[in-house]
Amino acid sequence: MAIRLKDTEASPMIAINTTPLIDVMLVLLIMLIITIPVELHSINMDTPDTPSKASASNSPVVLITITANGEYLINQQTLNAEQLDKELLSLSHSPNSPEIHIKPNSGSAFGALAHVLAAAQNLKLTKIGIDDSP
Numbered sequence: 208m209a210i211r212l213k214d215t216e217a218s219p220m221i222a223i224n225t226t227p228l229i230d231v232m233l234v235l236l237i238m239l240i241i242t243i244p245v246e247l248h249s250i251n252m253d254t255p256d257t258p259s260k261a262s263a264s265n266s267p268v269v270l271i272t273i274t275a276n277g278e279y280l281i282n283q284q285t286l287n288a289e290q291l292d293k294e295l296l297s298l299s300h301s302p303n304s305p306e307i308h309i310k311p312n313s314g315s316a317f318g319a320l321a322h323v324l325a326a327a328q329n330l331k332l333t334k335i336g337i338d339d340s341p
Contacts, residue, residue, distance in 0.1 A: 298332065
């Protein structure tokens with residue numbers, strides 16, 4: 208025998224109330240976002256402690272130009288990669304550390320520039336600049 212409810216009585220609610228569940232999930236999500244450590248992408252670079260004075264520099268300036276076909280020009284003298292390494296080695300042994308200005312051609316490969324930078328870094332040459340003017 209089934210019990211019939213009167214038309215004026217409310218029928219039982221079948222759906223689950225999800226509002227408290229959503230509130231708990233949002234609180235957990237905010238706590239998770241706050242506790243995740245921020246990942247910093249940085250490059251370690253040694254910078255000078257004092258401002259440099261360009262007028263007081265007694266260092267010789269060496270201009271290394273990288274041509275579009277991958278040749279190196281040191282003060283307008285054409286060199287290949289091996290000759291460049293020998294020239295940088297002789298510059299690293301000089302009493303005054305030279306200022307190296309690298310001027311890559313817009314059509315030159317990045318590997319040629321990376322070669323000059325890596326060779327200079329290996330030889331502990333610190334006064335290096337890249338000239339990107341046309």
